[in-house]
Amino acid sequence: MEIKDQIAIVTGGASGLGAGTVRALAAKGAKVAVLDLNEALAKSIADEVGGIAVRVDVADTDSVAAAMATVKEKLGIARIVMNVAGIGIGRKITSRKGPHPLADFMRVINVNLTGTFDICRLASTDIATLEPVNADGERGVFVNVASIFAFDGPVGDTAYAAAKAGVAGMTLPMARDLANYGIRVMTIAPGFFDTPLARSEVGEAGVDKMVSLVPFPKRPGKPEEFAKMACHIVENSMLNGEVIRLDGAIRMSMML
Amino acid sequence: MDVSQQSVVITGGASGLGAGAARLFVDKGARVAIFDRNLALAQQTADELGCLAVACDVADEASVMAALSKVTEINGPPRIFINCAGIDITGRIATRGGGPQPLEALSKQIAVNLTGTYNICRLGADLVRQLPRLASAEPSASTEQGVIVNVASAAGLDGPRGQTAYAATKAAVIGMTLPMARDLSAYGIRVVTIAPGVFNTPLAAAVLRGDPETAVGDVPFPKRAGRPAEFGQLALHICENPMLNGEVIRLDGGLRAT
Amino acid sequence: MNVQGQVALITGGASGLGAGAARILTKAGARCALLDRNLALAEELAAELGGIAIECDVVNGPAVEAAVDRVVEALGTPRILLNAAGIDVAIRTANKKAPHPLEEFERVIAVNLTGTFNVARIVAHRLTSAAVLNEDGERGVIINIASVVAQDGPIGQAAYAASKAGVQGLALPMARDLAPFGIRVVTIAPGMFETPLASGIPQAWIDSIIPTVPFPKRWGNPLEFGALVQQICENTMLNGEMIRIDGAVRLGA
Secondary structure (H helix, E strand, O other), X not given: XXXXXXXXXXXXXXXXXXXXXXXXXXXXXXXXXXXXXXXXXXXXXXXXXXXXXXXXXXXXXHHHHHHHHHHHHHOOOOOEEEEXXXXXXXXXXXXXXXXXOHHHHXXXXXXXHHHHHXXXXXXXXXXXXOOOOOOOOOOEEEEEEOOOHHHHOOOOOHHHHHHHHHHHHOHHHHHHHHHHHOEEEEEEEEOOEOOHHHHHHHHHHHHHHHHHHOOOOXXXXXXXXXXXXXXXXXXXXXXXXXXXXXXXXXXXXXXO | OOOOOOEEEEEOOOOHHHHHHHHHHHHOOOEEEEEEOOHHHHHHHHHHHOOEEEEOOOOOHHHHHHHHHHHHHXXXXXXXXXXXXXXXXXXXXXXXXXXXXOHHHHXXXXXXXXXXXXXXXXXXXXXXXXXXXXXXXXXXXXXXXXXXXXXXXXXXXXXXXXXXXXXXXXXXXXXXXXXXXXXXXXXXXXXXXXXXXXXXXXXXXXXXXXXXXXHOOOOOOOOOOEOXXXXXXXXXXXXXXXXXXXXXXXXXXXXXXX | OOOOOOEEEEEOOOOHHHHHHHHHHHHOOOEEEEEEOOHHXXXXXXXXXXXXXXXXXXXXXXXHHHHHHHHHHHOOOOOEEEEOOOOXXXXXXXXXXXXXXXXXXXHHHHHHHHHHHHHHHHHHHHHHOOOOOOOOOOOEEEEEEOOOHHHHOOOOOHHHHHHHHHHHHHHXXXXXXXXXXXXXXXXEEEOOEOOOOHHHOOHXXXXXXXXXXXXXXXXXXXXXXXXXXXXXXXXXXXXXXXXXXXXXXXXXX
C-alpha cells in the first residue's frame, strides 16, 4: 500500500531502529504515532516529524490498550504497525552464579514476544473494521522485528533468542489468520545495527568483534537502512508471511 | 548501490520476471542489457523498453563471455546481475503408467537454472573484481562494487509434488547464496536471492497449463498472481539496500506450495 | 550415552508423547520420573513402568526445584530430560468480534516455552556438578519438543507456533551454553501424533490433514516418537539440532 497519508504506529519509536523507521515513514507522508516507554525521547522525535508521542509499556496489556485507544482518538486507526520495541539480556542458562533467573527470562519474553502479539491482536481487530485501500482488498500491514539471534543465537542469549524466534514463528500463522482481512504480516530479522540496544548487548568492545564477523558491508547497519526495508515491505503487496534477514550476510558463531 | 547510469545485466529478460525487472531498472536510469536465448523476443522487449538485447546461452561459457564483452563495449562494464533465466519441466519422478522420469528432465533444468546462474555469477564477479574500485563516503572495505540477484522459487523451499527436479535446481540456487556472498564479500559484491511464488509469467502459464491467476487458491493474501513489476521492485530494493546480503527472500503473498 | 541404568525426567510424562518416550526408555533400561499436572494418570503409568510420579506445574520455579530434589533422592540425578509438557489453543489472532484473548496467548507461552526453559535451567544446573559419564565428558542430554506448527504455521495457531518457535530458537544457544558441561540439547519437531493434546483438534481439520501426509498416511504413534528420543540419547554427535518427525507433512493454512 502507499504510505502517503496513512496512519502508522511504531513501537520503540523513540530510539534506534524505531526512530529511523519513524523518520522514514514521516518523510513518505505518513502520520506517525511514536509509542515508547521513554516518553520524553518519544516526544522529541514526534515533534521533529509532526507526529504524536504516546507512552507505552508493551509488556503491560492495559498500557497497550490505552496507547492504542489514544492513537485511535488522536489520529484514527493505524493501518501500518511496526513493532520495534525490544529488550535484551545477556546471561547464560546456568553458570557459577546459579541458574538464569526466571523473572528475567519472562521479562524478555513479555516485552519482545507477548508485547508484539498484543499490539497485533488489538490493531488487527480495529483494522478489520476499515474499508480496503486498494483493489487487492488490502487493509493493513504489520512489520515485526525478530533478530538473527533467533537463528544463530550465541552464548548467553537464550531468552532473547527464544523471544525473537517466537516472533519469527508467529509470522506465517498470523499472516494466514489475517489474510481474509487483507492484513499482511512480515518480519525483519536485523543483524548488527548501530543502536543503543545493540551497543548495550555486545558492549563497546563487542562492536569491533561483531563488525569483523560481517562479510559485507563491514560496518554496523544504519537505522535508515532498516527503515528503508520496512517501507519497502509496506509498499510491496506480494511480501507476506516472510522473515527477511537484513544483516550483511553475518552468521553468528558461538561466542560474541 | 544507486542503479542510475549503472550497466545492468538481466538474464531471461525477454519476458516474465526478467522483463518486469528490466522495465523498472530502465525507468530508474540504468543501462540495461537483456540476455536471452531467444534473440528475436529479447530484441522486441529491448526496443519497447529502450535497452540492449544480447543473445546468450547462460550455461555456455563462451556465449556468456561474448555477451559480457558486448555489454561492456556498448553499456560499460556491468556491476549488477539479475539472474532470471530459468526453465521448469514438471512431472513426477516415477509414475505407475509412465515409469521413471527421463533423466534429461533434471539435467536440462540443472544446465539453465543452476549452471547458468552459477556461470553468470562467476564470470560476472570476475569481471567486477578487475574493475577500478568505486569510491564512496564509506571506508573502502564497505564500499559496494557490485550486486548479484538470483532467482530461486517457493518450490525450492516447499517442494510441491511434480517438481522434484525443478525444486532441486532452485534449492541449489538457495544453497549457494550464502557461500557466494561470503566468497565475494572481499570484493564488495553482494548476493541476494528472491524466491517468488505464483507470478503472472509465460513460464508459470506453461507449467500450470493455464492462466496463473487461476492457481492462487492457496495464496493467503493478496489472492492473485504476482506481477513482474513487483518482482522488479524487490530486485531494485535489493540493489539499493547495502545491508541485504546472503539472504533468500520469499515473495509469494504468504504461499506455502503443496 | 547409554540409556541403560540412567534416570530420565519426563515432563508431561503421564500421557501422549511423554508417555510413549517413558515406555521406550524404560524398556531400554532407564528409570523414569514422570512429572505431570495429572498425578493420578502419572501414578498409573509409573506403577506399570516401575518409575515414580510427581505432581508438578512446569511454570512454577520452586515446584520444579522440589520435584527435581525428589527425583534425585528417589532415583538419582536425571541425566536425561525430556520436556514433553505442552498445551495448545486454537484461536485466530483477531476476528470481527474480538481480538485473541491475551491470557490464552500467555498461558500457552508460559507452559510450552517458559516451562521448557524453567525445567531445563534447573536440571542443567544440577548436571553441571554431576560426574561425567564417558570419555566424551558427557553429563546429560536435554530434549525439547517444538512442532511442525512452528515452521508451517496453520490458521489459529499464532500462540502455539510462537511458543514452539521459541523452543526452536532457544535450542542452539542453550546447546552452546551447556556444551562446556557436556550437556547436549536436541529438539524434536513432531508432526501429527495421536495424543490427548491432538484430541482437541477439530475432526474436520484432522480429516483434511491426514490425506496430505506424504508417507505414512496415518497418525504418528508416541512409541515412534519415543524411539527417536532413545536414538538422541544414544547418539552423542546429535547436538543443537532440530529434527522433524512428521511423515514429510507440510501443513497448509
